[in-house]
Amino acid sequence: MKKILLAVFTVFTLQIQAQNIAKVPQKAVQCWKQIEFGGGHIIGIKNDGTLWTCGANTAGQLGDGTTINKSVPLQVGTDNDWEAVSANHQTNLALKTDGTIWAWGDNFYGQITGGSNPQTTPIQIGTDTDWKTISCGGNHMLAIKDNGTLWVWGGNSFGALGLGNTTTVLSPTQLGVANDWAVISTGSSTSYAIKTDGTLWVCGNNQSGEMGNGTGVGNNAGGPSVLVPTQIGGNDWKDVDAGGQHVIAQKNDNTLWSWGINGFGELGDNTMVTRSFPMQIGTDAWTSFSAGNGSCAGTKADGKLYAWGINYQGIGIKEPTLVNDDTDWDKTLSSGQTYYLAVKTNGNMYAWGGNDVGQLGLGDTVVHPQPTFFDNMCVETAGLNDNALSQITLYPNPTYNTLTLENAENLILENLSVTDMTGKLALSQKGNDHWINVEALPAGIYFLNVSAQEGVQHLKFVKE
Structure with a gap:
């Protein structure tokens, strides 16, 4: 009788547990919408x-209220209305979905709070x-x-604000009256902007x-600096990305053009000669x-990835390799x-290079x-079969023992394997x-590699 009662009790307990598990809400599938490097941080x-950050934190650029470095991405606060981010050296600027902008990190020039801490x-x-x-x-x-006007503020020693002087500005100030600005990018002390008509305008430090x-000198008052926006080239520019003291821009025919300092081959022209055009x-x-700051990368239509400029060994690579x-x-x-x-066509992101912090x-x-x-980038897919792998998530994560796959019902799995951070196989x-x-x-960070007929997905998890 005791055995019968025990069996009945066990079945009843399992039913209750199953019901409780069924009641657990499904976790949202997480992927990265945007990600970029600053000066030693992500x-x-x-x-x-x-919002998530990791890496160097000497000036509070991780936004977590500390100055302690982190080697894995951690969430900043609890807000869930972040729209876009931009980072450079030890400072970050971010946009929320309500149209407000926020900043944190290095504030030496008062570009964040007007002070210097x-x-x-x-x-x-602002408001x-x-x-x-x-x-x-x-x-x-x-x-x-939203109305297409351009606004500037912060340090201005080299005229990067384009206001015709070198005076620091502590709050957003409109630059001119034009309302057709479309693309912007900033270097260490330089500014680049493309208008809707495809013209490219520059201002700031011109020493390199x-x-x-x-030329190697300014075409406006102020010595080596260009103090007001000056047009470069024709009207067929579509995108621009500034490094520390060099810049790469793309034309409508998708060709790339570079100029500025070239001490490590960052211009990609198979020389180390600085170019002023x-x-x-x-x-x-x-x-x-x-x-990036001396390092560059790019992809071509054949799906191949190239890099040039200074590498993790301190060696200059003079052309795309x-x-x-x-x-x-x-x-x-x-970069x-x-x-x-960089990201692959299946949304898998990869990181490599120097990693001292x-x-x-x-x-x-x-x-x-x-x-x-590294993790998964959000990708647009055509349908269920294409998207099924990217929808898989793990729970619980972190875990002590068992990992369960969510959203994998429509997949036929062939193999599950676990690798450590060095790529060594731990389980299969x-x-x-x-x-x-x-x-x-052992406790640590691992990857669960999910192999299915549709392909392979890599999911990061923490073993406690």
């Missing part, structure tokens, strides 16, 4: 509108709610409003030819590009100083010479099971 927004948490800039596009420079900031005006990078068209033999790269996301982020977000501070899986399990026991693993 900042990005996930598809649920939350670091700002370790996001603080709103306007009609901001549309943002760009954070080394010590100054640019932003475009950054203004692209064909736009020079084409090779002859091919490019599908994406990114310029294949990162690896893969042909499924979608685009480069961001820093010896470190990079954990800026790759991989949970360590060691160099990663080759692209290492064949079959169509939608769970795996990881209790035997």
Whole structure:
């Protein structure tokens, strides 16, 4: 009788547990909506509108109220209405869905609060709610409003604000009266902007030819600086990305052009000669590009990924060089100083290069010479079969023992494997099971590699 009662009780308990599990709400599928490097740190927004950072934090640029470095992305606050971010050196600028802009980090020139002390948490800039596009420079900031006007503020020692002087400005100030600005990018002490008519305008430091005006000195008052927006080239520019003291711009035919300092081959023209006018990078068209502080990357239509400029060994690569033999790269996301982020066509993001302060977000501070899986970028897919793998999530995460796959009902799984941060295989399990026991693993950060008929998905998890 006791055995019968025990069996009945066990069945009843299992039924209750099953009901409780069924009542657990499904977790939202998380992916990165935008991500980029600053000076030794990562900042990005996930598809649920939350803000995440990692890496160097000496000036509070991680926004978590501390100055402690972090080697894995951690959420900043609890807000879930972040729309766009821009980072440069130790300062960040961010846009919310309500049209407000926020900044934090290094504040030496008063570009955040008007004072000079670091700002370790996001603080709103002004009260306007009609901001549309943002760009954070080394010590100054640019932003475009919904009406197409351009606004500037921050450090101005080299005239990067384009106001005709070198006076620091502590709050957003409109630049001229034009209302047709479309694209903006900022370097250390330089500003670049493209209008809707395809013309490119520059201002700021010109000591290394950054203004692209064909000389090494300014064409306005102020010595080597260009103090007011000056047009460069014709009217066929579509995009621009400023590095520290150089810049790369793209024309409508998708060719890339570069100018400025070239001490490590960052101009990609197979020399280390500084250029004061736009020079084409090779002859091919490019599908994406990114310029960092001496390091650059780009992709071509054949799905191949290239990098040039200073690498993690301190060696200058003078022309675009294949990162690896893969042909499924979608685009480069961001370049820093010896470190990079890029994404493949399936949405898998990879980071590699220098990592002395954990800026790759991989949970360590060691160099990663080759692209290492980081996380998933949000991708648009045509239908269920294409999207099924990207919809998979894990729970619980972190975990002590068992990991369960969510949203995998429509997949036929072939294998589940676990690798550590070095890529070493830790566990492997064949079959169509939608769970795996990881209790035997030491505490740490791992990747669950889900192999299905539709392809392979890599999911990061923490074993406690």
